[in-house]
Amino acid sequence: MPQNDNPTLPQKISTPSFAQHVLHWFDDHGRKNLPWQHDINAYRVWVSEIMLQQTQVTTVIPYFETFMANFPDVNALANADIDEVLHLWTGLGYYARARNLYKAAQHVSTSLQGDFPTTVDGLVELPGIGRSTAAAIVSIAFEQPATILDGNVKRVLTRHQCIEGWPGNTQTQNTLWDLAETYTPNNRSRDYTQAMMDLGATLCTRAKPQCTICPVSADCKSYANNCQSDFPNKKPKKAMPKKHVHMLITLNSEGSVYLEQRPDNGIWGGLYSFPECTPASANLNDMLDTAPPVLRQAIHSGPSIQEIEQWSEFKHTFSHYHLMITPVIIRLNHSPLTVSDSDQHTWFNPSAPSKLGLAAPVKKLLSKLT
Ligand code: SF4
Incomplete structure (x- = not known):
């Protein structure tokens, strides 16, 4: 794993211990029965990750199941009619996700013979797949070490180390990527990715984080200073037209x-x-x-x-x-x-x-x- 050479990052972090605590917690409390955690392959992980962007797990589950029943693999999606795809997306919002999903499926089906790229660099070439989504696919579907940084992980990390700055800001984002990479272990890649998502979604929630039962509370700076609600810092306000x-x-x-x-x-x-x-x-x-x-x-x-x-x-x-x-x-x-x-x-x-x-x-x- 890359070493932490960012001088702005705290140097006292015991990185193996962070991942170990998170993985131990995941073994006992992580979510293991979500529909996309069965019959795992790149296609199912990809669709679930795209649906989960900006959307709660409970909302996504019925959409994912219907989507899989209609388009069980990437070729079925590529050969579908876009109206049918958008119809099954109705209510999920952010429709560019569905259009990109469709375009990417057509590319994978026709130009890559139905095989997804197996690296982050290869996956980010596909429409609608960013660095974190690509890393989720690599770690969950191919069980290779790759670092995710979705909204849940940003919340955990900014609180754990009291990282200042709105996470949408490039400098803050770079600091968070460095920190997230420093923590990512070389083994149990699938479980660690899922564990970090679960930690943010179930314990380190936006309101009322459950710090007393959190596996990384011992060295969480915002918990120690009782300032969890200050992190992540809010986006600077601009009046919406x-x-x-x-x-x-x-x-x-x-x-x-x-x-x-x-x-x-x-x-x-x-x-x-x-x-x-x-x-x-x-x-x-x-x-x-x-x-x-x-x-x-x-x-x-x-x-x-x-x-x-x-x-x-x-x-x-x-x-x-x-x-x-x-x-x-x-x-x-x-x-x-x-x-x-x-x-x-x-x-x-x-x-x-x-x-x-x-x-x-x-x-x-x-x-x-x-
Ligand atoms: S101790 Fe609390 S604030 Fe810190 S990471 Fe855990 S849940 Fe989040």
């Missing part, structure tokens, strides 16, 4: 709703959503003039509009801005014939939903409609 949109929710006389597929790049890329507009006037009828041409044509292909109503604005928060959404409900008294389903738009029946990837607020609005 707001963007306002109106979503046009058009229902035909059969109760189907007009949806269009979003472009691959940008928010909710590849998912189906309601057309959006930013109205120049508060007049609801004027708003229809800003609808996409194909929807305008559909609306005006019948005798009249039965009703237009506006619902209250609500907020959907992304990592870098708030989207303020005002739903506008347009009820038609006909079922447009001029619009047929295509790759880009569809009349979606909420009572008998077809398999489409839907953005979370769209799902919410559809259930409110029904």
Whole structure:
């Protein structure tokens, strides 16, 4: 293992002892029955690691099981339809993860004959795989020493050594990588990776860490100084901007709703959503003039509009801005014939939903409609 030559790191750490304490604790208390801990291979570890990014284990479990039932191996995923993949991802959020998963599967299946790279350097070449995820795959699937540094590990390490600085900051991150590498043992690679994740997820939790039963409490600096809640340091605050949109929710006389597929790049890329507009006037009828041409044509292909109503604005928060959404409900008294389903738009029946990837607020609005 690399030696700690970073002068900013504490030099009193007994590194074998840190890993040993963590591994002993894992033997008795670690999680060993998660679905991705059975039939371990690079594909299953990779999918689970991507799903677990920013997402709790309990949320991920049913998604992982359904995903594996539908795409049991990398070739099955590569040969699937992207809409089907996004559909199974609906509700997990951060959809770029699903699109990258799909792209990487196609690359592994066609260019690497279905075999995943076995090194961190090889794995980070694949779309959506960063250094920590690559290390998790190498250590768990191939049982080779590799250092992870996910959110859980950052929390443990910053508290254990009172590391100052927001972990998103490059300098702090470099210090944490050095420290994490110093601690990583040369043996029991799979168990150590899982143990560090478990320690952060079950004991060294964001609120109320359970220090009295923590295996590394003896030399934990934040525990000794009762300042656990100061670590990791928070991201420097910046006011989040707001963007306002109106979503046009058009229902035909059969109760189907007009949806269009979003472009691959940008928010909710590849998912189906309601057309959006930013109205120049508060007049609801004027708003229809800003609808996409194909929807305008559909609306005006019948005798009249039965009703237009506006619902209250609500907020959907992304990592870098708030989207303020005002739903506008347009009820038609006909079922447009001029619009047929295509790759880009569809009349979606909420009572008998077809398999489409839907953005979370769209799902919410559809259930409110029904
Ligand atoms: S002693 Fe407490 S703060 Fe320190 S690593 Fe353990 S759980 Fe986290």
